[in-house]
Amino acid sequence: MLTHLSLRLRIFLFFCLLALGAIAVSLGSLWLSFERAATPALLDPFIFAGLLGTFAILGLCAGIWLLFDENVAKPIEILAAEMRLRAHGGVSRGIDAKTARYLGDLAPAAAGLAGELGDATQLTARSIAEETARLEADKRRLTALLSELPVATVMLGPDHRIVLYDTQAATVLAQIAHPRLNAYLFDYLDRQALEAAYDRMNKSGKEVQAQVIGRDAAQSYAVSLKPLGQGEGYVLIFEDAVAQIAPEAARPLVYDFDLLDRPLRDIGDRPLNELCFTVFDTETTGLLPHKDEIVQIGAVRVLNGRLIEGEQFDTLVDPARPIPEASTRVHGVSTAMVQGAPTITTAAAAFHLFAKDAVIVAHNAPFDMAFLRRHAKATNVEWDHPILDTVLLSAVLFGASVPHTLDALCARLDITIPPALRHTALGDAHATACALVQMIPMLQARGLNSLAQVIEQTRRHGRLLEDLNPVDNHGSTWQAGKKT
Template sequence: MLNRLSLRLRIFLFFCLLAFGALTVSSLALWISYRRVADPDLLDSFIFAEILMGFGFLALTAAVWLLFDDNVAKPIERISAQLRARAHAGVSTELDTQAARYLGDLAPAAAGLADQLSGKTMDVAQAVAEETAHLAAEKHRLTALLTEIPVAMLLASPTHKIVLYDGQAAEVLAQVAHPRLNASLFEYLQSNPLEEAHARLVKTGLEVACTLTSVDGTQSYRARMKPLGGAPGYMLIFEDSAANIAPEAARPLVYDFDLLNTSTDEAFENLALQDLCFVVFDTETTGLLPHKDEIVQIGAVRVVNGRIVDGEQLDMLVDPGIPIPPASTKVHKISDRMVQGAPGIADAGRALHQFARDAVIVAHNAPFDMAFLRRHAKHMDVDWDHPILDTVLLSAVLFGASDKHTLDALCERLEITIPDQLRHTALGDAVATAEALVRMLPMLQARGMTTFGLVVEATRQHGRLLEDLN
């Protein structure tokens, strides 16, 4: 049980035990002394003496605990978080040895070990960087090649989840909804023709020609479904997509082959962090009162298998239906003129809801942003019942509740740079929050919080932070 408590809380309980023990011993000593004196007239004096001693013990214990907390417990917690950030999040900032000056040689020794390990990993990092650059070049060539092929192609897992899509396929999917890795094809295409074609593919092991229809019934596609050899899943080729889509307008190839072997039948609480999809979003608003102000911009990005998916993002201006105060425009640079003709909150909210389908929603100070969305849930005709993570609470879990947990402070700790022109824009802040999440996920796993349920349980201990923040 105690192992689940933070270091600072365990130390606080230790000092509470010392105070209780001191009060017990002093009370027992005065009681024995009073019984030996056997003078009832002295009872009030003994009680008064115990009260004085009790307040004295409590004050002394509290003073010593505060000194110990500031000079020992907090520095240990801070050094632990910084070491974990260096080990698992790729952070290279210097350890704060000055804050841990009362810990003897612990901080310098930890800093020396960290520097030595960092030096030894430089060669490995350089080799990885070179190989990554090579793979990026290969991907660029593959993307260029596929762009010249006037058909739309995607790969799907055996459960019909999207594993890869090329530029033309992105345009086909976008006719129905925003294309997303790990999204079900049933969100875009009617299920019966797709399942029938897949059943024939599995039975024969040969290519199957089929006609597919969009879920809204407005589009029809001639397609071919091909097996992937020994790999699970299949390739889906839309043969007549070239008639409506220009190859030169194609988006880059988007893929994650690990999704071929991912099963998400378990409840969210039991899923491993690396198996989750996250949608990280942020909003800009007309003011800071969710019960009366309105959203003017929504930005969101998707994180799949621990990485931000290039090209899968939302960046929408929203017509708030009310004037934008000049003070708010000064912060986010969005004026009344800019939102003219933009979708209202109902349409924008539905787009975000679809984009975040089957994903964990992540935000920095999520209660604030979610309050705006939930107030308009009836107009959107959606239920905001997604699992939610708050990076304020994740920061508190990893770096201690006593630290600052603003987005700027978190980004500084994790060496994330937000360009000035993107700060206080919905997409810019969403990308920064997503980068922070990606760096914190391995740190959480290193702390033993490997499933979504364990992470949520840890964040609940710091819920008061959000109450104070809001």
């Protein structure tokens, strides 16, 4: 019945029950003694003894519980998190046995197991690295071959979601919006013309040509649609893209073929490692969302449990006011740097499209989202995405008693943030995304397989965000030292 509660909470309830039982026995004994004495004049001394005994029992149980919590329950929670880090989080460093020095042989045994697991992990990692190197060599050969072909290619599933694109196609798509896997092609090109061409292709079973306009109606494109097989999707080629791109340009591929045969289901029930996440961070003129402004937005995408290299959003934002020198010293963005940059309405609209159909992730998300939501009406967008906060994910995995700053989380997961990128929107977003990728298998190992299950767990630690973002006297949230 209490299995859904944390170990420390269950132990706390156990000591509460123990204290109540001891108090009940003590008061019962005093009452029976008073009844046997049959001396009403002794009532006050008996009441005093009862109160004294009650406070003594409460103090004793509280003291023992604090010692037990600090030296047994908390070390067990830390030890479990450390073992989970090594089993599922890709961390190989040794376990500090001093953390659980009062747990007898449990800590040395866990450290030994972690060492064995680390050796096995390193052996497996070497094998994976060798196989990855071979696959990368094959991929480079394929990339070199494609570089000789004068086409800009996009592969799509039967639901018109992007499964693969090359650099030439990415350049064409970027004229409209940021290219990204799992995005609908209709985010870039006119739906009506594409669906008509798609129907003709399916009926004939052969390649068809069409002329389509961009979603922004700024440009027209000649395209060819080639079927992959009945119900298996198709390849779209931009016929006139060659002249737009230097012929010697490298053409790495961005792809995920699992998207071709993934069944559609409600996002809340979908496994975490099948979700699309947009991980972002902002830099601002100050720490008050009700009056300060964003000066930089950075974001990356995580799809199917991996970071998609090359799919990133990075823009400076003109706050239409001078940037305080104190803020510039933190994030390095000066007033001169944002001259000519897009306004928040333009930048937020572009970021909203980049994050379309994805779960938004941030470290201390209420802070960053407060800035975006304040401008939502002017931007003409709704921030109705599901949102995950890595502060709360850290609390779910490692307990609420340890630090949950971005630096602490990255140190725990052996993630290194280059000093030049720390406190930049894209640098912090990339670090947060790396942390998310490592935490996904750890969450699934705890039986938290779906987004709905994870959100339910994070709600239990909502107090952490309240402490990070107290309400000021304007009714807005802010965080002192948000970027620590």
